[in-house]
Amino acid sequence: MNKLELAENISASRNISKNAAREIVDLMTSGISSALKRGDHVTLSGFGTFSTYQRQARNGRNPQTGAPIKIASRRVVKFTPGVELKKAVGRK
Numbered sequence: 001m002n003k004l005e006l007a008e009n010i011s012a013s014r015n016i017s018k019n020a021a022r023e024i025v026d027l028m029t030s031g032i033s034s035a036l037k038r039g040d041h042v043t044l045s046g047f048g049t050f051s052t053y054q055r056q057a058r059n060g061r062n063p064q065t066g067a068p069i070k071i072a073s074r075r076v077v078k079f080t081p082g083v084e085l086k087k088a089v090g091r092k
Contacts, residue, residue: 003029036077046084052077 001009003025011021032050035042042050057073081089 044082046082048079048081048085050077050079 004022007021007025008018010016010024011018014021032042036050036052039052052075055074055076058071060069060071061067062069
């Protein structure tokens with residue numbers, strides 16, 4: 001499912017226009033992105049938690065030449081699923 005399909009799903013289930021549903025999805029994703037840029041955690045109860053952490057610099061290899069390269073440290077996004085999401089996905 002992509003962003004547009006999610007908005008269409010919301011539109012159909014709540015009887016709102018597709019444009020309103022797209023705005024809701026856009027506002028939610030931009031709000032999460034803004035919070036993560038500030039270094040905050042975003043917790044959606046029952047779904048999961050978005051957070052950032054600093055990945056340390058490390059050595060790697062160029063896959064084409066095999067030459068060693070230095071990979072710089074950077075901040076990355078981490079998602080930890082909530083208990084309810086784990087249960088829902090784990091069902092057969």
